[in-house]
Amino acid sequence: MPPVEVEWTSVIGLANQTLTTPALIDFVDQFASVLPEDVCTYIRQIHRRNVLRNDRLAGQLEEAVIAMNGQGVTPVLLKGAATLATAPVERRGVRLMSDLDIMVVPDETEAAVSALVAVGYEIHEHASSESQRWHADLKRAQDVGTIDLQRSAPGITHFYRGPGCTLDGCVSKPFGQGRVYIPTPTYQALMLIIHDQFQDYGYWIGDLDLRHLVDLRDLSNSAESIDWKELASHLSGKLMRNAVQTQLVALVELLGVNVPHPLRSRLIPRLQFARRLIQARFPIMRWPFLTMALLDYGNYRREISIQSQLTGKRRRGSWSLPRASSVRLILNTAGAVRFGKV
Known part of the structure; x- marks a missing residue:
């Protein structure tokens, strides 16, 4: 009730x-x-x-x-x-x-x-x-x-x-x-999570897109359903694993979806989900919590380096500082009112 x-x-x-x-x-x-x-x-x-x-x-x-x-x-x-x-x-x-x-x-x-x-x-x-x-x-x-x-x-x-x-x-x-x-439902789930966490910067600034979480729940409940083992096979590095599992923790805690325990039990995804709840209740906490991006910045640089090697482009080292333009983008995005996000 x-x-x-x-x-x-x-x-x-x-x-x-x-x-x-x-x-x-x-x-x-x-x-x-x-x-x-x-x-x-x-x-x-x-x-x-x-x-x-x-x-x-x-x-x-x-x-x-x-x-x-x-x-x-x-x-x-x-x-x-x-x-x-x-x-x-x-x-x-x-x-x-x-x-x-x-x-x-x-x-x-x-x-x-x-x-x-x-x-x-x-x-x-x-x-x-x-x-x-x-x-x-x-x-x-x-x-x-x-x-x-x-x-x-x-x-x-x-x-x-x-x-x-x-x-x-x-x-x-x-x-x-x-x-x-x-x-497929599994690939739709993967695309939705990557969209929210990286294209929309949700993983870095701690946003929740509840509409897409509802979509994930419905995909899980569909006739074909999400193949969790297959979804896990797409998690190619630490950054992606942390980001995807953060979304899966939210799916379990907010909408009661039955996600396998290994995909929702690791520490960093659970910390990232706790951050989202705190920010939703106390929006002022969004700013100090931006420092949590440092938990995965090294993983991000390594992923970019791998991509650069595959494309033949020269990039900065794995431990270089973020560009000023990137920092401004994250700060501006964190301070913007974005419909659909909380």
Whole structure:
């Protein structure tokens, strides 16, 4: 049963901040008889509107896939786009999403962009063609969301150099009248964690993305489920192991997912999770806790050195001090208000 004394305005405020309000529909459906009527009405209304929005996003996604297929491109659906393609229709409105994340292999980038432009999309912004993490945001006036077109998986490329490349973790499936690649639940979990911990800097600044934790819980509860042994096989170094296991500790402690004990029992991940709880309760602690990045800075430098050796690029030594620009980036990110994060 839900707690007796709850300040529901704060609960809904936190759900709005973390973009998880539609996911509360399960809670409302189960406990409506003991919840305030206005709470139930509000959450049901948000969920109902999100169902309509996600139905439109699904139609938009199918049209984009068909257009790209016509140019010989089979895209990989990431994050929310993958959820739209795999979730039962009755569960489509649970996840709130702002755009459609689609990945294509580098050689197909031009064909994918041309296909989308041909059906009315305009390039809103894009990274330079030489950028290590190229992406383009495409939009149309009639759509409820943009397309975030990418040509690499989230985060540092080195993290995907385990058992195989990104496509090795995907399966080809029909989507409406088109065909797509969809990561397996295990690979979806890996991508979500790498995205939050490194691309969004969550591991360094101690953020929690509750929406993506809910996604991980749902992947664990799906028919195919997460293969924890396979996920562990992708953990290629100390930094990645600490970051991934920090997220798994949060998954166990906050959402009760049954993660194997060896993946959630090590000291540094548990310390990192404790840091996140303290920062969430006392935001001022975010600043002194930034020093916890030093626990893994040496591991980070070693990972970068390995990547440099593989690409043939010259990098600074494993124990060099961080660049001033990197320090400024972390400080600015730590002080920013970022929706979806707590």
